[in-house]
Amino acid sequence: MSEYSSEWGKRSWNVFPGGSLGEYNLPAELSIALSRGEGPRVWDAEGRQYIDYTMGWGSVLLGHAHPAVCAAVQAQAAKGSNFSYVSKLTIELAEELVRAVPCAEKVRFCASGTEATMYAVRFARAFRKRDKIVKFEGAYHGANEFGSISLFPKTLVDFPTANPTSAGVTRSTCNEVLIAPYNDIETTGRIIAEHADEIAGVIVEPLHRCTVPLPGFLEGLREITRKAGIVLIYDECVTGFRLSYGGAQKYYGVTPDLTALGKALGGGYPVGAIVGRADILDLCAESRLGVEEYVWFASTLGGNPVTCAASLATLAELRRPGTYERLFEMGELLRSGFRKILDELEITAQVLGDGPLCALAFTGEKVVDYRSSFRADSEKGRAFVLGLFRNGIFLNPMSTKLYISVAHGEPEIAAIHSAGRKVLREIFGK
Numbered sequence: 001m002s003e004y005s006s007e008w009g010k011r012s013w014n015v016f017p018g019g020s021l022g023e024y025n026l027p028a029e030l031s032i033a034l035s036r037g038e039g040p041r042v043w044d045a046e047g048r049q050y051i052d053y054t055m056g057w058g059s060v061l062l063g064h065a066h067p068a069v070c071a072a073v074q075a076q077a078a079k080g081s082n083f084s085y086v087s088k089l090t091i092e093l094a095e096e097l098v099r100a101v102p103c104a105e106k107v108r109f110c111a112s113g114t115e116a117t118m119y120a121v122r123f124a125r126a127f128r129k130r131d132k133i134v135k136f137e138g139a140y141h142g143a144n145e146f147g148s149i150s151l152f153p154k155t156l157v158d159f160p161t162a163n164p165t166s167a168g169v170t171r172s173t174c175n176e177v178l179i180a181p182y183n184d185i186e187t188t189g190r191i192i193a194e195h196a197d198e199i200a201g202v203i204v205e206p207l208h209r210c211t212v213p214l215p216g217f218l219e220g221l222r223e224i225t226r227k228a229g230i231v232l233i234y235d236e237c238v239t240g241f242r243l244s245y246g247g248a249q250k251y252y253g254v255t256p257d258l259t260a261l262g263k264a265l266g267g268g269y270p271v272g273a274i275v276g277r278a279d280i281l282d283l284c285a286e287s288r289l290g291v292e293e294y295v296w297f298a299s300t301l302g303g304n305p306v307t308c309a310a311s312l313a314t315l316a317e318l319r320r321p322g323t324y325e326r327l328f329e330m331g332e333l334l335r336s337g338f339r340k341i342l343d344e345l346e347i348t349a350q351v352l353g354d355g356p357l358c359a360l361a362f363t364g365e366k367v368v369d370y371r372s373s374f375r376a377d378s379e380k381g382r383a384f385v386l387g388l389f390r391n392g393i394f395l396n397p398m399s400t401k402l403y404i405s406v407a408h409g410e411p412e413i414a415a416i417h418s419a420g421r422k423v424l425r426e427i428f429g430k
């Protein structure tokens, strides 16, 4: 055998750049292909079993192949998979979003989070008739033109200068994005004040990756944007239906103007949604075609009935009493267990996250933004996630974020703690 541990890993590297579908940098010797998932587990093509801590990057919040989702998808697939037009299920899902998400008065569907954030920014620009957008350093809003700007800058430049992160993103795109430090309302407020008449909107992940908002940060952002007449956009692709049924805006109690949704909403099927104020979303009503502020909106697969069936089945499960209490209990067990292990082994690290999300950062400094996480030991971070992978934990090594699902329970949490303790001992020579 070559440097590959599996024939499928080799075949994957033959056809995919980096052997991956994107943003997934497993070394060749760990590359595999997955063949099956059930609940909190996945199996590779060689039959090896893993406990999944990425869960389709958080898109499968109920667990893999949930029976209610499978039944709903199978039933709809037999009746037609896509009409590129409103179906009964599409309306029911949109009505449920309006009920659930505080800012949602109107809805448009697309097929990914990347599109949802792209459209949210486009709506803000059209509504304010301005071009600039404020984005927080280290935030990911999808693979669209602005979504990865200043995502992982290796050189830290003065705010609000943007760094493209990806080749192919034009200088002029960077010039339209002002970068601010998350959790620093003073600096953010100053940037907004200095550019107030050029800014269309501010986009923020209310829980920035796994970094929690400091008291007053989201409230301050809401206040400043309201006063300046700037559109506040929440990227809730991760937090939507995860931090609560109404998302981070319900959980943290601060309502934006627009919200981008994705991931968990689709129950593992392709989804994106833009929800928010009717006066902003109505700009894409086709009767406005030709009017200056008309927003072009089109999506071949957005709102397709199979995704909507998966989504409605997922949301019905999530509405069951006790679901979020259990998710949060398991998230807390995951984080507190890691804190205990770190204490016991006398290793300095921060355990980050909220609700069912968790990440470790090997630093003694409290992580409040990109710069404090940038100072963490990233080599140790990578050794840790790859070590977990070698010990039967399936995860995304390019992100330190661990996702759990409703299907994760005490045995799965105990398994990652046991693997984690072993790996930390190896890395730190304890």
Ligand SMILES: Cc1ncc(COP(=O)(O)O)c(C=O)c1O
Pocket: 057, 111, 112, 113, 114, 115, 117, 140, 141, 142, 143, 205, 235, 237, 238, 262, 263
């Ligand atoms: C916060 C956030 N926004 C947007 C996206 C993009 O979503 P998608 O991969 O569905 O395009 C992601 C994906 O990881 C994300 O984490």
